[in-house]
Amino acid sequence: MLNRLFPHPLMSVTLTLVWLGLVNTITPGNLLLGVILGIVLPLVTSVYWPNRPRLRRPLMVVEYGLIVLWDIVVANVQVAKIIAFKRNEKIHSHWINIPLDLTSPEAITVLAGTITMTPGTVSTMLASDGRAILVHCLHTDDPEGVRDDIKARYERRLKEIFQ
Numbered sequence: 737m738l739n740r741l742f743p744h745p746l747m748s749v750t751l752t753l754v755w756l757g758l759v760n761t762i763t764p765g766n767l768l769l770g771v772i773l774g775i776v777l778p779l780v781t782s783v784y785w786p787n788r789p790r791l792r793r794p795l796m797v798v799e800y801g802l803i804v805l806w807d808i809v810v811a812n813v814q815v816a817k818i819i820a821f822k823r824n825e826k827i828h829s830h831w832i833n834i835p836l837d838l839t840s841p842e843a844i845t846v847l848a849g850t851i852t853m854t855p856g857t858v859s860t861m862l863a864s865d866g867r868a869i870l871v872h873c874l875h876t877d878d879p880e881g882v883r884d885d886i887k888a889r890y891e892r893r894l895k896e897i898f899q
Contacts, residue, residue: 789842792899808853829872836868856873
């Protein structure tokens, strides 16, 4: 019975917290509306999630999030230095093909989003068979190193989380 009322409990909690963050005032009415949204929206959309992903190691999501946040901060500084101090002819942009070991569509989506959120890199295209992703890197002298970093820092962890 509880699974039918809360088909996506984490989404219910997240929606309630997001609603409270959006209204920026915690009142009984806002809390009630947030809880109603947190219950109704997952119920209405649950038919579109027949095979929702299971997290094999949910606590590892925290580690992954901290690593991504750190990498975003570091990449912001690196991109600022590139823009401020490198001449255009000294910037070596590269297209990097990253073969994927991930098979879960959700994990691939998280990987592509992570790459795009990190300044200096953008995931641009997923191969039609889902086995590779094309990434544009603003500046690198070692495209293979960037590929290996993405696979080691992100893909390996996402594989542990989702598969």
